[in-house]
Amino acid sequence: MTKIHDLPFHKLDLSTTIGVELQYFEMDDSSDSKMEAMGAHRDDHYLFFLVEKGHASIQVEFKERQCQARTLFYVIPSQVHHRINHKEATGWILQVDPSLIPLSYIDIFDHLSFSKEPHLLNTVQFKEWKGILKLMDTKIQEDQDDPLYIPIVHAMLQLFLAMTAKCFNTKPDMSLKLSRPIEISQQFKRLVTENFRTIKKPSSYANKLNVSESYLNEVVKKVTGFPVSFWINQEVILEAKRQLYYSQLDIKGISILLGYDDQSYFSRFFKKITGTSAVAFRAKYRK
Template identity: 50%
Template sequence: MKNIPVHQLKDRVGLAGIEISRFKAGDLPENDETLGAHRDDHYLFFLLEEGEASLMIDFQEVAFSTNTLYYVLPGQVHHRVNNEIAYGWFLAVDPMLISPDYRSVFENQLLLQQPCLLDAKQMQQFRNLLNILHEKYSEDERGPFYVHIVHSLLQSFIGMVARNYGQVNWPGVQLTRPVQLSQQFKKMLSENMRSIKSPSAYASKLHVSESYLNESLKKTTGFPVSYWIMQEVMMEAKRLLYYSELNVKEIAHDLGYDDHTYFSRLFKKTVEATPLDFRHQYRK
């Protein structure tokens, strides 16, 4: 295997931009490939209701017990070690659907997130919400307000996860220099992506060489600086297309592009849909 496979969410989901399922003891992936190490271009969330399970996350085995919550970031290398006696929930979520405030909670613990133990009341709240979300997700996506209902329920779930992780600190964990630099870059990118789109400019602001910044990002996420700049810009473009009434020209200018036709070409190349097609697909 020359490169670590990257699984893309768009290859297997519909309009809602999420995938949700409930797994039970002994469930196995549909093919052998998913058993091996890979990255995802999306977030994964797990809620373990009963039993034990474990994942290898960036060379660290993470064990889960009953009533635990966990997530995997886009770009983290992972593979299943064991879930032979586990019951619970699995969600795959398009990063577009996770707000910057929530992302800052998840990504500030880059590579070091640990399972979050829930009490009985919290666990019941998550169960209730996920049951409703799964029920609505399983309905006909052509029905009225399908996407809006699914996304509203999803936002409640993401908010509850962020609240739980935002209240937890993991003592005694040492961050490596590449991890620290990756965190600093991602925070800087979210604050400056409208005005700064040059990898060398971010490297200069972080007082490192462009090659070292690229090396650090590739080591911790599997992707170079330019990839993350484009992902951040296009993610914000998707949010504006979905949530706002701005036209394409206004969105392009808001994101720092004077030439809206160039922005549209860039969007189509990255997202594989024109901005208007994307808006129509998610709003119909």
């Protein structure tokens, strides 16, 4: 059976030991070719992009996002993305280990991340973000043996994350303070990401979290706006679309990969959730 990580999976700890990596990109055809050569892949970390000048584009989960000058955008762990085109742009790419991001910020970044669009900063905001990244870059390049090296870099990262979370917060009534509901919701979503191929029942996730199914559903719906079943189905369908779009597996192979021995049942499930058949989806996006 094909493993779920048949698409390339990039790990941040292979390139940095402090959980943070910052790169500046310029109008350079060669750098764009390198990114193009990477093809469709996933990361185990968050990617944040700040475009300074020109225009850049990135395809995330079948949709190409267009980033003009002064735009801020991000990709969450495990989202399939590719063809980062920045040959006509300059800007920054910040890679961050999830363990360094407070759960309250993760809730904002991950909430409906599949529909998030780039955020256009005003002139004043842009100067602030650019200033933070330039200073962070300076600190990252300094003496790593200094006992305060990591605390300083991480402190600057927290400032960037807090300001960015504020930009993308679509739930203004939600407190940024870590709460038990937010913590449970994030634990649930991590469990779904790790287990959706083998665990489909809401009650099973509730058991893993040592809470009742009704309480888990209440908490997840309050925090995210959607019930437990939505997120389970969302993860299954998203992975199905990834495989239909990027892999050469047939429908039977994909259904088995996702934990469905009955291809017919999987096909009906896919059509019920998406409104189209798996065959039609593949045909449409592979034109």
